[in-house]
Amino acid sequence: MSDKIPVTVLTxxxxxxKTTLLNRILSExxxxxxxxxxNEFGEIGIDNDLIVGADEEVFEMNNxxxxxxxxxxxxxxxxxxxxxxxxxxxxxxxxxxxxxxxPVAQTFFVDETVSGKTALDAVVTVVDAKFxxxxxxxxxxxKNQVAFADxxxxxxxxxVSADELKEVELRIRAINPFAKIHKTSRGAVALDEVLSQGAxxxxxxxxxxxxxxxxxxxxxxxxxxxxxxxxxxxxxxxTFFAWIDNxxxxxxxxxxxxxxxxxxxxxxxxxxxxxxxxMFEGDxxxxxxxxxxxxxxxxxxxxxxxxxxxREGFEACIAK
Amino acid sequence: xxxxxxxxxxxxxxxxxVGAHVVACAFLGSEAVFANGEGEIVFASxxxxxxHPNASILEAVSDGKKIFTCGDxxxxxxxxxxxxxxxxxxxxxxWIDHVALGPDGAVAWSAGKTAFVKTKKGEKxxxxxxxxxxxxxxxxxxxxxxxxxxxxxxxFPNSDAKPDPLLWKGxxxxxxxxxxxxxxxxxxxxxxxxxxxxxxxxxxRMSGYPTRIRSFNFSHDGKWMATSGAEAVVMWPFTAKDxxxxxxxxxxxxxREGSRVSCVACHPSRDALAVGYSDGxxxxxxxNDAAEIIVRGPEGGEVTALAWHENGxxxxxxxxxxxxxxxxx
Numbered sequence: 313m314s315d316k317i318p319v320t321v322l323t324x325x326x327x328x329x330k331t332t333l334l335n336r337i338l339s340e341x342x343x344x345x346x347x348x349x350x351n352e353f354g355e356i357g358i359d360n361d362l363i364v365g366a367d368e369e370v371f372e373m374n375n376x377x378x379x380x381x382x383x384x385x386x387x388x389x390x391x392x393x394x395x396x397x398x399x400x401x402x403x404x405x406x407x408x409x410x411x412x413x414x415p416v417a418q419t420f421f422v423d424e425t426v427s428g429k430t431a432l433d434a435v436v437t438v439v440d441a442k443f444x445x446x447x448x449x450x451x452x453x454x455k456n457q458v459a460f461a462d463x464x465x466x467x468x469x470x471x472v473s474a475d476e477l478k479e480v481e482l483r484i485r486a487i488n489p490f491a492k493i494h495k496t497s498r499g500a501v502a503l504d505e506v507l508s509q510g511a512x513x514x515x516x517x518x519x520x521x522x523x524x525x526x527x528x529x530x531x532x533x534x535x536x537x538x539x540x541x542x543x544x545x546x547x548x549x550x551t552f553f554a555w556i557d558n559x560x561x562x563x564x565x566x567x568x569x570x571x572x573x574x575x576x577x578x579x580x581x582x583x584x585x586x587x588x589x590x591m592f593e594g595d596x597x598x599x600x601x602x603x604x605x606x607x608x609x610x611x612x613x614x615x616x617x618x619x620x621x622x623r624e625g626f627e628a629c630i631a632k
Numbered sequence: 633x634x635x636x637x638x639x640x641x642x643x644x645x646x647x648x649x650v651g652a653h654v655v656a657c658a659f660l661g662s663e664a665v666f667a668n669g670e671g672e673i674v675f676a677s678x679x680x681x682x683x684h685p686n687a688s689i690l691e692a693v694s695d696g697k698k699i700f701t702c703g704d705x706x707x708x709x710x711x712x713x714x715x716x717x718x719x720x721x722x723x724x725x726x727w728i729d730h731v732a733l734g735p736d737g738a739v740a741w742s743a744g745k746t747a748f749v750k751t752k753k754g755e756k757x758x759x760x761x762x763x764x765x766x767x768x769x770x771x772x773x774x775x776x777x778x779x780x781x782x783x784x785x786x787x788f789p790n791s792d793a794k795p796d797p798l799l800w801k802g803x804x805x806x807x808x809x810x811x812x813x814x815x816x817x818x819x820x821x822x823x824x825x826x827x828x829x830x831x832x833x834x835x836x837r838m839s840g841y842p843t844r845i846r847s848f849n850f851s852h853d854g855k856w857m858a859t860s861g862a863e864a865v866v867m868w869p870f871t872a873k874d875x876x877x878x879x880x881x882x883x884x885x886x887x888r889e890g891s892r893v894s895c896v897a898c899h900p901s902r903d904a905l906a907v908g909y910s911d912g913x914x915x916x917x918x919x920n921d922a923a924e925i926i927v928r929g930p931e932g933g934e935v936t937a938l939a940w941h942e943n944g945x946x947x948x949x950x951x952x953x954x955x956x957x958x959x960x961x
Contacts, residue, residue: 365726
């Protein structure tokens with residue numbers, strides 16, 4: 313998978329500071345070549361990067377599944393970008409403030425050219441430290457954006473007190489305990505904290521917050537839940553894929569994100585997977601190292617998920 | 633089938649280096665030209681012209697005299713045999729994704745939700761509900777099919793009437809009329825084709841493909857429509873009054889293990905077609921007895937362009953790795 317072009321999706325509710333962050337990314341001398349897909353052309357444009365205007369056109373796949381919505385314009389743009397010879401070190405997709413991140417993410421699963429040549433690296437969500445708690449009340453999009461994130465840039469921290477900051481962090485954690493949070497003001501976050509994250513890399517999440525993945529941790533927000541399961545016993549691939557397929561069909565509409573690192577019986581390679589609603593994809597990533605524990609870990613973030621059924625289903629996948 | 637039993641004409645191929653993803657191939661006069669992803673027209677003789685400098689060519693079509701290219705620089709350019717080019721359109725900050733040729737020198741292109749038609753009399757535009765996925769002129773009458781989400785708008789640019797909608801849920805991409813003008817076919821984002829019988833808008837769905845169909849065209853007599861996207865060429869019969877509805881397609885020229893058909897080009901006058909595969913192989917196949925002749929072995933790269941000279945004696949091909957060749961029979 314390493315030869316795929318990494319794609320970073322940049323989301324954030326109106327006024328959170330998304331454009332400031334984007335401008336910073338574009339103006340910093342990063343020495344790489346990015347294609348940046350924006351909604352509106354601003355006063356930006358850096359020699360080395362290609363700026364492309366998008367229309368944010370979502371359509372429903374004609375497969376009878378209402379949550380299988382994708383961005384047709386993104387498929388076209390990426391198809392076009394792939395024709396260029398030099399290709400790109402990365403692709404950055406900016407979404408509008410009111411956008412649901414699901415169709416963007418699903419685009420990277422559904423089209424075989426897009427999924428064959430690019431990989432969703434991370435969903436980066438910019439949130440406003442001062443106003444996030446209000447947005448979580450009145451804007452379902454804002455909550456989805458937080459739930460979806462791999463990386464959260466908690467912006468405008470200079471406008472709140474230490475206590476308020478603590479409070480907003482707890483709110484974020486209640487919705488999404490797995491995302492990496494960067495506190496900043498004016499979008500001043502190091503680029504390597506935002507780009508080339510490897511959303512699959514649950515190892516990193518373990519390293520940052522080890523307790524999160526211990527024994528099915530469960531946080532409760534008003535409606536968004538998240539939990540994780542793990543086992544050090546190898547899984548039976550046949551049972552697992554049948555089960556996850558079934559989960560995606562039945563609980564898919566409620567699953568915002570799912571990610572996992574899996575150890576299968578008689579398989580010396582780590583298998584990594586991720587999912588959005590009813591679309592799941594996975595691949596062998598690399599050989600298990602001798603110094604690491606062969607453990608299978610799976611996390612879900614969603615609404616009204618049946619945790620008990622998921623846990624039992626996961627445990628039933630342990631190879632006999 | 634053992635490969636040594638298949639005839640090869642690979643020794644008659646003159647290879648040429650296009651340098652980047654081959655978007656399209658065409659013949660201008662007797663010479664093959666290739667449009668690439670770096671904005672260049674590359675002649676088989678080696679001459680290179682940067683028609684879309686620092687940009688990428690997204691689509692190209694030819695009438696045998698000129699090649700019309702559109703690019704992510706928001707331009708449409710026509711280049712002739714001598715290598716001189718003329719800019720037909722410029723749209724700032726937009727990609728021009730599609731270009732199509734019509735009767736009497738008419739040229740159509742699209743950027744975002746707008747389709748443009750340029751004739752000797754002037755230029756007209758049509759706004760459709762979502763981004764244009766493909767354009768096709770009808771073989772008779774001055775009529776343009778504009779594909780978009782949830783269907784196609786059939787537009788008579790010379791009339792003030794509203795475009796006639798053909799509806800089907802989903803994202804419609806490439807569009808093409810059957811040579812008799814009775815059917816309109818689109819490829820879809822899903823691995824399927826959709827079609828309409830123009831006279832009564834009756835729907836037809838051609839599905840069962842493992843991957844998206846990127847290449848399809850009709851045989852010289854209009855009796856078959858060849859399509860890519862599967863492990864073999866899928867040929868839909870268009871001999872009956874209701875086209876392929878309720879009929880089984882014919883499968884030709886199976887791909888090697890792990891490969892699939894990526895490009896097809898029907899011969900301009902015979903019952904044969906050229907087939908390109910995702911492993912770089914190119915073959916010629918006869919429709920009636922499925923006899924195969926190898927043009928290029930599985931040398932890598934995906935075949936992304938195939939074109940016959942109108943005399944049917946030369947075939948050009950190109951791959952996504954910038955390799956190309958011309959077969960002279």
